[in-house]
Amino acid sequence: MNPSQAPRTSRLLWPAVALTLAASLNAHAQQPQDSPTQPQQRAQQPAPGSARSAGSSWVRQQGLRASRVIGSNVHNPQGQDIGQIEDVVVNLATGKVRFAVLRFDPGFLQLERVFAIPVERLRMVDDEVIVDIPRERLEQSGIESSGWNKDYFSDRARIARLDKDWGLGERAPEDLVRASDLMRSSIVAATTGEKIGTIEELVFAPGRQQVQYVVVGFDRGWFGSDKRAAVDIASLHRGKRQDALSLVADRSAVLRMRPFTEDRYGYYGDGQFVNRETRRAMGAPAAGAPAALAR
Structure with a gap:
């Protein structure tokens, strides 16, 4: 790395995806980029065609659509593409995102599995979503493709084991989907x-x-x-x-x-x-x- 460059910093998964997807979302919407003097003004405006309600308004801020998060790439610390986000698991009662389910490329892991990783264990370096987890640790947490179905996260004992394996401690029962x-x-x-x-x-x-x-x-x-x-x-x-x-x-x-x-x-x-x-x-x-x- 060039000594004049600032050190890379780590952040959580969703700010990472926010940065990586923002350009494509803006292009899809075919909206012009704001000038440096505009963002603060735009944040005060309601959505086109909408009326302000008392004490609240629609605020301009790029939301992350699940349909575009799913399928986005993940990288290793060397910046190589190593897989994709297969799915995202949320708590139905609260909307809290709990796990990202990843599928790795064959060149990275020669296993027919997906991997449920707590979002706290994924990080960002610059503009890339990074999986910086030892390969041995990943191999221990894989889900056989034959067992990966819509009911997988309905087993609360299984979720408790996942949390324990990742060192997250005990949690109240959750309705994950x-x-x-x-x-x-x-x-x-x-x-x-x-x-x-x-x-x-x-x-x-x-x-x-x-x-x-x-x-x-x-x-x-x-x-x-x-x-x-x-x-x-x-x-x-x-x-x-x-x-x-x-x-x-x-x-x-x-x-x-x-x-x-x-x-x-x-x-x-x-x-x-x-x-x-x-x-x-x-x-x-x-x-x-x-x-x-x-x-």
């Missing part, structure tokens, strides 16, 4: 069990290991027209159907939700904005209420 499965999940009305929509996307908050919101596409046959909305993940819960998540909502509640358009993928709420908007639409108290609705 793969992001790829969430993005195909049906949404049913909690009161009737009727299918009302589908989760289309998860959006991670920049710089945080957290799902900021999910994007739900509501069914035309149920709502009467096409509508998408950003919904707080804490408002979704397990119902009687194993293949679907329940949402406490009726047509009037969905009507009160702000329409979600493609340009809003470049925005995320100011902390609890989406949470408050979801509760407002459903008629729940906005102040002092728990984040999750009826479970």
